[in-house]
Amino acid sequence: MKKPKLILIDLDGTLVDSVPDLAFSVNSMMEQIGRATYQEAQVRNWVGNGVERLVKRALLNALDGEPAENYFEKAYPLFMTSYGQHNGERSQLYPGIREGLDQLKSAGYQLGCVTNKAEQFTIPLLKALGIHDNMGIIISGDTLPKKKPDPMQLLYAAEHFGIGSDESIMVGDSIHDVTAARAAGFQAVSVPYGYNHGQDIRDAEPDAVINSLADLPELLEQALRLAT
Missing domain, CATH: 1.10.150.240 (Putative phosphatase; domain 2)
Structure with a gap:
């Protein structure tokens, strides 16, 4: 990676x-x-x-x-x-999310949330769970004309930050996230939990699979060490 x-x-x-x-x-x-x-x-x-x-x-x-x-x-x-x-009353962050977001933000990465969920539900949910302010951009399912697995949302976010697709990663739980990442020229990192209709996300052949977002900072540091 x-x-x-x-x-x-x-x-x-x-x-x-x-x-x-x-x-x-x-x-x-x-x-x-x-x-x-x-x-x-x-x-x-x-x-x-x-x-x-x-x-x-x-x-x-x-x-x-x-x-x-x-x-x-x-x-x-x-x-x-x-x-x-x-919305937001019973939902919970997965283990390691808050820790992972804090570590990634501290390390200087630009962070964004890209979801197919409508904005009227996305923003309140992120706020209810206390992670809204971690995101430099939030792109919901009705922000743009197309949504995942189309690459439009990902490309829009990269353009917003002025960052190339080859310097970007999409993290998700489903084949739609991997497909959108591939179409946008992003690297794809997947989590094995979540909602992929019982299919093993490894079958979608992402670049890496992590058990928790808290594992991502170390994975990226390993990538840096291997590159130098």
Whole structure:
């Protein structure tokens, strides 16, 4: 690996375990439409492709497919209202996140959060968990016309800091993060936890896999030592 100047980090499944809040809101929605609720573990398998897809999966009790349009149109606003009210109440930072962010910031790296989550949920969640101010840029799923796995968000962040793609890293939990990194010319670092629908993230062939963000500073220092 090459030591970077810019480190972009995914939100859900990488920085934050947001499933508890999402599951609460899914079940609130299901109760309001008169349907059975789910265990948190089941909702966990459906997270990772945005809240619209999450709602559709909950309505279908399946990973793929499309519910009836009128059914979705009734349910989706109920989910959005609940999630807007409870976002950040049950979510937690993964182990090592605060330590890793502090170490990376102290070491002089430019940091940013790049997520497919809508801004109306991204900013409150980052603030609720006390890591909003660690980020030099925050790019949400509706900030730009395209989002991961498209490289647009990553390239926009690099341009914002005036840093080349070859000096940038994307850290994430899913194949979308690796795909976006490759398309943008970034290095890709993955975490093995998070929301990748049960698939081993190593199969996506990132440049490195770390068990915690707290492991990233040492990985980058090793890269520097090997290069000199």
